[in-house]
Amino acid sequence: MRFSLSTVLPLAMAISASAQGTTSVYTEPKTGIAFETYMDPTGYAFGIALPTTPSTDFVGLLVGKGKGWAGVSLGGSMINKLLIAAWPSGTSLISTFRETPRIGNPPEANGSYTMTPIAAGTYTNATHWSYAFLCKGCILADGTTFASNASTDVLGWAFATAAPTMPAAHGSALPKHSTQGNYGMSFSAARTAKYATYAALAGAPATTPRAFNA
C-alpha cells in the first residue's frame, strides 16, 4: 500500500527512535499469496494476509537466510508478547511459539494457537529460506498480539545469523538476535477477499506448535 503522510506521521511518532520501516505488498511467487510485508536489508522478511474481517487467524510468511533464526513479535516488543521464530534444519523448516517476561532466551509458549505450513512456500535454498504458514488462534485479545480490528500497529522483528543450539528441536535454545527492531504494519492493507483461498493452501492443522517440511 502507499502511505499518505497523514497515515505515516502518527505511526512514526508511535514507534521508538531506533525503529524504522513500514510495509508494502509482496506477492510470494511460489504460492501466489499477496502478503503485506516488512522487508529488511539483512534478508529478513515478515508478511501477513488477513480475512476482510479478521478474528483470530492469519496467513504468515517468515523469511531468513543461512542457518540462523528469524522471528516476529506479534505485539511489537520482545517482553510479554507472542513471538514466533523459525529456522532451517537441513532441508526442513522448524518453527516455534515463544514468550518471555524478561530479556533472555524465550522459552516455548503453549496456548491454543497452532501453525500449519503451506508447503509451496516453505523451503530452504542456497540464498534464503521461507516459511509460509497458516496461524490459527494467533490473534489474541490479551494484549500479547496486535488486535484483530487494528488498521495499523507496531510489530517487532529479530534475525540471528547464528544457528539455534539444537536446530532439529523446536524447543532449542536460541542465540541472541544479531539485528532487531520495530516497524509499522498496515493490517488494513493485509485484508483480502482471497484469504480463504490462501488459508486453504495449508494442510491439516498441526497438533503441535511447530512445522516440519522436507
Ligand code: HEM
Ligand atoms: C534468544 C535470546 C534472546 C536474547 C538474549 C534477546 C535479547 C534482547 C535484548 C537485550 C533486546 C534489547 C535490544 C538490544 O539491546 O539488543 C532485545 C530486543 C528485541 N528482541 Fe530479543 N532476545 C532474544 C530472543 C528474541 C526472540 C526469539 C525474538 C522474537 C522471535 C526477539 C525479539 C526481539 C524484538 C522484536 C526486540 C526489539 C523490541 C524490544 O526491545 O522489545 N528476541 N532482545
